[in-house]
Amino acid sequence: MAHIIARGVSIEFPLYHMGARSLKKRLLASSPLRMRSDDANRVVVSALRDLNFSITRGERVALIGHNGAGKTTLLRTLAGIYEPVAGELEVAGIIGQMIDPGAGLDMDATGRENIVLRGLYRGMGEREAQLLAEEVAEFSGLGEFLDVPVRNYSSGMTVRLSFAMATAIKPQVLLMDEWFLAGDADFMAKAEQRLGRLVEGADVLVLATHEMGIVRRWCTRAMRLDAGRVVADGPVEQILGPEPVAG
Amino acid sequence: MDAHVTPPGTPVSVRFNAADPQRLSRALRDLRQGFAQRRLAGALAWLDLRNRYRGSVLGPFWLTLSTAVMLASLGLLYSTLFQMSLAEYLPWLAVSLILWNMLAQMVTEACTSLTSAESIVRQMPLPFTVHALRCVTRNALVAAHNLPLVVIVLLIFGVLPGWSGLLALPGLLLLAVNALSASLLLGMVCARFRDIAPIVGSVMQIAFFMTPVIWKPQLLSPEYHWLLLLNPFYTLLELVRGPLIEGGGNLAVWLTAIGYTVVHCAVGFAFFVRFRGRVAFWV
Numbered sequence: 001m002a003h004i005i006a007r008g009v010s011i012e013f014p015l016y017h018m019g020a021r022s023l024k025k026r027l028l029a030s031s032p033l034r035m036r037s038d039d040a041n042r043v044v045v046s047a048l049r050d051l052n053f054s055i056t057r058g059e060r061v062a063l064i065g066h067n068g069a070g071k072t073t074l075l076r077t078l079a080g081i082y083e084p085v086a087g088e089l090e091v092a093g094i095i096g097q098m099i100d101p102g103a104g105l106d107m108d109a110t111g112r113e114n115i116v117l118r119g120l121y122r123g124m125g126e127r128e129a130q131l132l133a134e135e136v137a138e139f140s141g142l143g144e145f146l147d148v149p150v151r152n153y154s155s156g157m158t159v160r161l162s163f164a165m166a167t168a169i170k171p172q173v174l175l176m177d178e179w180f181l182a183g184d185a186d187f188m189a190k191a192e193q194r195l196g197r198l199v200e201g202a203d204v205l206v207l208a209t210h211e212m213g214i215v216r217r218w219c220t221r222a223m224r225l226d227a228g229r230v231v232a233d234g235p236v237e238q239i240l241g242p243e244p245v246a247g
Numbered sequence: 248m249d250a251h252v253t254p255p256g257t258p259v260s261v262r263f264n265a266a267d268p269q270r271l272s273r274a275l276r277d278l279r280q281g282f283a284q285r286r287l288a289g290a291l292a293w294l295d296l297r298n299r300y301r302g303s304v305l306g307p308f309w310l311t312l313s314t315a316v317m318l319a320s321l322g323l324l325y326s327t328l329f330q331m332s333l334a335e336y337l338p339w340l341a342v343s344l345i346l347w348n349m350l351a352q353m354v355t356e357a358c359t360s361l362t363s364a365e366s367i368v369r370q371m372p373l374p375f376t377v378h379a380l381r382c383v384t385r386n387a388l389v390a391a392h393n394l395p396l397v398v399i400v401l402l403i404f405g406v407l408p409g410w411s412g413l414l415a416l417p418g419l420l421l422l423a424v425n426a427l428s429a430s431l432l433l434g435m436v437c438a439r440f441r442d443i444a445p446i447v448g449s450v451m452q453i454a455f456f457m458t459p460v461i462w463k464p465q466l467l468s469p470e471y472h473w474l475l476l477l478n479p480f481y482t483l484l485e486l487v488r489g490p491l492i493e494g495g496g497n498l499a500v501w502l503t504a505i506g507y508t509v510v511h512c513a514v515g516f517a518f519f520v521r522f523r524g525r526v527a528f529w530v
Contacts, residue, residue, distance in 0.1 A: 010265075013528060016439065080261040080372035083268070083524035091261040103370035108298040117294070120287035121371065173260075 002093030002172040002203035004055040004078060009087035011048040011070075011077055011228075012038070034227055047073040049228040050087070055221075060205040062215040062236070065225035071208035074225070075099050075175045078206060093203060096171025101162035111146040111153075111161050112137070118165045132168050139194065140164035160187055167194055174202035178209040212240055261372075274520040281376020288380035295385045307392045314393050318344060318400070325461055334404045339463060341400035342488050347460045349390035350480065351451050353426050356382055358444040360434035365530040375519075375526055379430035383423060401491070408491045418486030418496070425483065425508055432515035435522055438529040454480050476500070479507040 015035075034046045048070050055061055063071040076082050077089065079097045104121050106114055115136050119129030137146055140160045150158060199205050199218060209215060215222055215236055222239040224232040232239050281288070300306035318341055326336040360382040367373060401407070408415070437443045458480045464472060475481045482504035489496035 016529070076369070078261065080263075081369065082527050083263055084265050086265045088264040088266070089261055090263075093260055095260060097371075100370045102366075104367055106294055106298070108301055109294055113294075117287075117290060120284070120290055121373065123284055123287075 001057050003057060003090075004053075004092075004173065004204060004206070005088075005090045006051050006053050007088040009048060009051040009077065009084045009089050010046065011073055011082050012044040012085050013047050014038075015043045015045060046228050048077065048084075051230055053223065053230060053233060055204055055206065057203045059221050060199065060219045061207070062219040062222045063206065063208040063225060064210070064212075064215065064222055064239075065231075069225040070228040071225055072099065072177055073228075075177060075206065075208055078173075079175050091173060093172030094170075095173045095175060096169040096198075096202070097175040098166045099175060099177045101159060101166060105150060105158075105162060107151040108149055110149055111140070111142055114150060114161065115146075115165060122169075132165075135168050136161070136164040139168075139190075156187070163187075163191060167198055169198070171198075171202055173204045174198060174206070176205065176207045178207070178211065178214070215240065216243060268524065270520050270523065274516070274523050277374040277519075277523060278376050281374035281380060284374065284377050285380055288377050289384055291377075291381045292384035292388060295381070296388055307389060310389065311392050311396060314345060314348065315396055318396065321461060329462070329466065331463075336463075338400055338404050338406045339488075339492055340461060341397055342491050343460045343484065345390070345393045345397055346484050346487055347455065347458070347480075348393070349386065350422070350483065351455065352389065353383070353386045354429060354433070354447060354451055356386060357426070357429040357433040358437040358447055360430040361438045361526060362434075362530050368527055368530045375431065375434075375523060379427055379434060382430040382434070383426045386426065387423070397491075406492065409494065411494050411496075412490050414490035414496055415487045418490065421486055421504060421508055422483055425511055428508075428512045428515035431519050432511075435518060435526060435529070438526060439522075454478075458484065460484070476503045479504075479511075482507060 035043060036046070038044045051074070063074060065071055073082065075097070076099060077084060078091055079095060079099065080091070104118065106117060109117065112133065115133045116129060118136075119132050124132065140146075140163075142157060142161060145153065145157060150161065153161070205218070207214070207219065219236055221234065222232070222236045223230050224239060237243075296307060300309075303309065305312065318337070321344070322333060322337040322340050325340070326333050329336065360378050361368060361375065364378040364381075368375070368378070433443070433447065437447070458478055459467075459475065464475055464481075467475070476499060482500050485500045486496060486504050489500065
């Protein structure tokens with residue numbers, strides 16, 4: 001059964017390429033609280049600090065907080081990209097991640113080639129990849145542009161292709177960053193429907209966003225991150241307060 | 248990443264405990280999954296090559312052309328300097344230089360095997376072995392464009408390797424193993440310490456002159472020949488060159504080359520096991 005359990009999870013980014021000692025001293029002295037020297041006397045930024053939570057099947061969790069609070073880092077950690085320096089993490093279920101739309105996109109290759117490449121990234125077989133290609137081609141509505149190098153796409157077209165590829169998954173655990181909010185209005189209507197289906201289909205959703213409207217509409221639980229810590233965690237209404245009356 | 252007991256054909260899930268990181272099994276799984284995704288590595292290598300020569304008429308064959316010109320001019324010059332006949336010198340030079348170019352290019356690109364894949368490393372939980380395989384495959388593809396030159400030169404001068412020439416194949420295999428190990432080891436070291444790549448560049452330049460690439464070992468008085476075995480580049484070159492030019496290989500060369508490979512892979516693997524989990528923070 002899909003679930004996420006984190007016990008004391010911490011992530012630290014070492015700042016290796018900072019150069020001069022004096023710079024290091026200055027940074028540490030002017031002490032943003034998250035920078036410190038670790039045992040090996042390197043400067044590290046604590047991106048996530050001692051996170052404890054568990055997310056069970058059926059929960060739709062919004063990660064909220066300021067820029068740099070650690071939302072995307074947490075998503076990447078859940079996706080298995082960063083290994084925690086402390087703590088224990090377990091994510092059960094097939095993970096689908098929609099963290100960066102441009103990840104793995106080859107700008108010099110055509111749209112169609114990129115779809116094939118995406119299939120390979122996901123370790124798909126011939127048949128699965130074929131299905132992916134058909135589905136993405138249909139949904140993206142790029143038509144003849146599929147045979148044009150992505151470099152020549154407008155930004156809207158690139159988003160459409162990325163979105164179509166990223167959403168052609170059936171994950172049990174869906175990790176999503178808010179980038180998908182870009183795109184023209186016409187496409188967004190179509191996109192929302194598809195996202196809605198994806199979210200419905202997933203057992204667990206973790207979504208990093210600034211849009212409180214989205215949080216209220218899609219999520220059942222909100223976790224507020226600040227400086228790498230969870231400062232509030234609970235049902236959406238409790239964390240955000242009652243919905244403001246329009247007007 | 249753990250393969251989980253859920254429906255077939257799927258689940259990637261994460262189980263990690265910092266107190267018990269299970270580095271060895273993760274490293275082994277990385278290698279295994281990396282090889283399972285070799286088609287991806289191949290496709291990426293192919294795209295790299297295509298993108299590098301995008302819009303160029305001759306594409307990677309420019310490399311063939313420049314190697315041909317290099318061979319012709321160096322061949323004429325050095326055969327005169329060394330007072331050898333062209334027939335004696337050029338086949339040697341052709342094989343040596345082409346092999347060296349491959350090796351040197353491979354080492355140089357190994358330094359960026361992970362940093363150049365930064366955008367993927369930080370966005371997707373992909374085995375790092377895929378990036379190393381991509382680097383090795385790309386270099387093999389590039390080197391293959393020079394193969395016709397070797398064949399042409401050997402044919403012109405009537406150097407027929409015969410059956411013992413087949414020994415070049417295990418030689419190439421050993422080169423490939425070293426290339427993979429270098430892509431992981433140098434890729435990681437250079438991601439962590441950005442000064443290493445330029446140092447490697449200088450070392451390769453010195454190695455070019457210290458290794459018998461344009462000069463034949465026979466020019467060295469026999470009492471110093473054993474010194475050559477201390478040069479891993481020499482032994483690796485000789486694995487392929489010996490069978491093609493001199494009919495068969497030298498046992499001492501094979502043994503030392505295998506020894507270097509074992510040490511190289513052991514160091515590479517140890518480093519990979521220990522620091523694999525940190526790569527995402529380094530690139």
